Amino acid sequence: MKRKTVSLCMIARDEEALIGRAIKSALALVDEIVVADTGSRDNTRIIAEGYGARVVDHTWRDDFAAARNAALAAAGCDWILVLDCDEFLQGIRPLEFQRLVADPAAAGYRVRLSGDFDGGRPERIAHIRLFRNHRDVRFQYPVHERVAPSLIDHAAAAGLEILDAPLTIIHDGSAPEHASRKRERNLRLLRQAAVEQPAEPYFAFLLGSETLIWLDGDVLPVAGLRASLQQLQSAWHTISAWPPEARRAVGFGSLLAGDLAAALLASGDAGMAAAVATVGRRDWGDNASLCLQAVRAGLVSLAGENEPSQRELLDAQIRADLQVAEELLAAESTAALRGLRVRLHCCRGDLALAEGQIALASEAYEQALSSNQDHSAAWVGLAECARLAGDRKRALRLYLRAVTASEWNVRAWERGCSLMEELGFHDNAQSWRIKAQEQFPERSTVAPAPVAAATRRVSDVVGIWQLLS
Numbered sequence: 001m002k003r004k005t006v007s008l009c010m011i012a013r014d015e016e017a018l019i020g021r022a023i024k025s026a027l028a029l030v031d032e033i034v035v036a037d038t039g040s041r042d043n044t045r046i047i048a049e050g051y052g053a054r055v056v057d058h059t060w061r062d063d064f065a066a067a068r069n070a071a072l073a074a075a076g077c078d079w080i081l082v083l084d085c086d087e088f089l090q091g092i093r094p095l096e097f098q099r100l101v102a103d104p105a106a107a108g109y110r111v112r113l114s115g116d117f118d119g120g121r122p123e124r125i126a127h128i129r130l131f132r133n134h135r136d137v138r139f140q141y142p143v144h145e146r147v148a149p150s151l152i153d154h155a156a157a158a159g160l161e162i163l164d165a166p167l168t169i170i171h172d173g174s175a176p177e178h179a180s181r182k183r184e185r186n187l188r189l190l191r192q193a194a195v196e197q198p199a200e201p202y203f204a205f206l207l208g209s210e211t212l213i214w215l216d217g218d219v220l221p222v223a224g225l226r227a228s229l230q231q232l233q234s235a236w237h238t239i240s241a242w243p244p245e246a247r248r249a250v251g252f253g254s255l256l257a258g259d260l261a262a263a264l265l266a267s268g269d270a271g272m273a274a275a276v277a278t279v280g281r282r283d284w285g286d287n288a289s290l291c292l293q294a295v296r297a298g299l300v301s302l303a304g305e306n307e308p309s310q311r312e313l314l315d316a317q318i319r320a321d322l323q324v325a326e327e328l329l330a331a332e333s334t335a336a337l338r339g340l341r342v343r344l345h346c347c348r349g350d351l352a353l354a355e356g357q358i359a360l361a362s363e364a365y366e367q368a369l370s371s372n373q374d375h376s377a378a379w380v381g382l383a384e385c386a387r388l389a390g391d392r393k394r395a396l397r398l399y400l401r402a403v404t405a406s407e408w409n410v411r412a413w414e415r416g417c418s419l420m421e422e423l424g425f426h427d428n429a430q431s432w433r434i435k436a437q438e439q440f441p442e443r444s445t446v447a448p449a450p451v452a453a454a455t456r457r458v459s460d461v462v463g464i465w466q467l468l469s
Helices: 021-028 044-050 062-072 093-100 148-158 176-196 201-211 224-242 244-248 253-266 270-284 288-303 306-328 333-353 358-371 376-388 392-405 410-423 426-439 458-468
Strands: 008-014 032-037 055-058 078-084 087-089 108-114 126-132 163-170
Touching: 008 062, 021 044, 021 087, 021 224, 032 044, 032 062, 032 087, 044 055, 062 376, 093 108, 093 163, 108 148, 126 148, 126 163, 126 426, 148 163, 201 224, 201 253, 201 358, 224 253, 244 270, 253 270, 253 288, 270 288, 288 306, 288 333, 333 358, 333 376, 376 392, 376 410, 392 410, 410 426
Parallel strands: 008 032, 008 078, 032 055, 108 163
Antiparallel strands: 078 126, 087 163, 108 126
């Protein structure tokens, strides 16, 4: 069988510090390198050409899809591999890579994108970065550009499939100032695109998702949550009005459902969050993330339900959703899903805790921490176990451990605050209450505090440690 050739296609602007690493990671796999330069003033071009790249100039017009397509138009190989300059491809043997592109049934491949993302968001869906070079396959949308819509159409017309590849692309989020500039630029382009194409729900979805702040798989009720929620709801209502077959064809539908459910949970609407997760699973299929959002919504509803028959129904549904999530995660062996597995352990712990099974709950939280010692939600779970067992001083130490793992854990601040009141640490409780109000202004359950009270930061928890020793 004739060997298939591959073009590495990139876009770049002032990326002299990173472009060499990106190219080197794929050098043994590709036959040509095409870089669309959008106006570099540093040594980006020289470095790229030093690795054998062909650099084509592209005038920047606030359109990432156009820049991507300029590189694709210059590519002459059978297949296209797409990388950003702040990414690199994890090692794969050339023979194994060649088997992928030699598959006659494949139009393209979804790969795993892993790394640090803006807002602490959990890992997103797999991205299509490897696909056949065809004139009809081009990127769409000026920001958060996607090749999937055109590739799906091409695959359907040619009788081909889009498959999953054992490829992982690592995204390097190590430069906070770079990430901040990128975020501001993306928001500007998204707002511009939303004005120019008001009927396109993709931009409302991205505007809502781009500004969400995440911790341990949950959205935080920070300033701006309501605005984000409005954007997500706008996209959801638009898509909901479409015929079923059109809805199911929306490539970002599952992501929208997950983000909207998480944002609704953060705003206190567990019932609507559960409904959105249910519709998302119906229209776009079960995935572990949506199942866990349904579980989180069910647990919140369970905590507020006193009717035995309703509690029994909620309990059964939560267990069924947990089982589905566990089966889905068991079928996927990639290390990139570790965060979802940690969340699964925490959900099992939360359910056991709601039923008063302290030992079972503690075991689940310990399992979560064995995978990630900084998973602050698991520390809160252990604190709740200690509190339910009557060991309030240990519970307070664990709440402190939770905010040490992450000062953005809203439950740790709130629950720790209430426990300090019980223990008579009123000044410390007031400090924690103010901290919660400052960081989570859109949290409806935070109790009001006098304006004149002094504010203390995370370092002030040392005084409580001394009180407990």
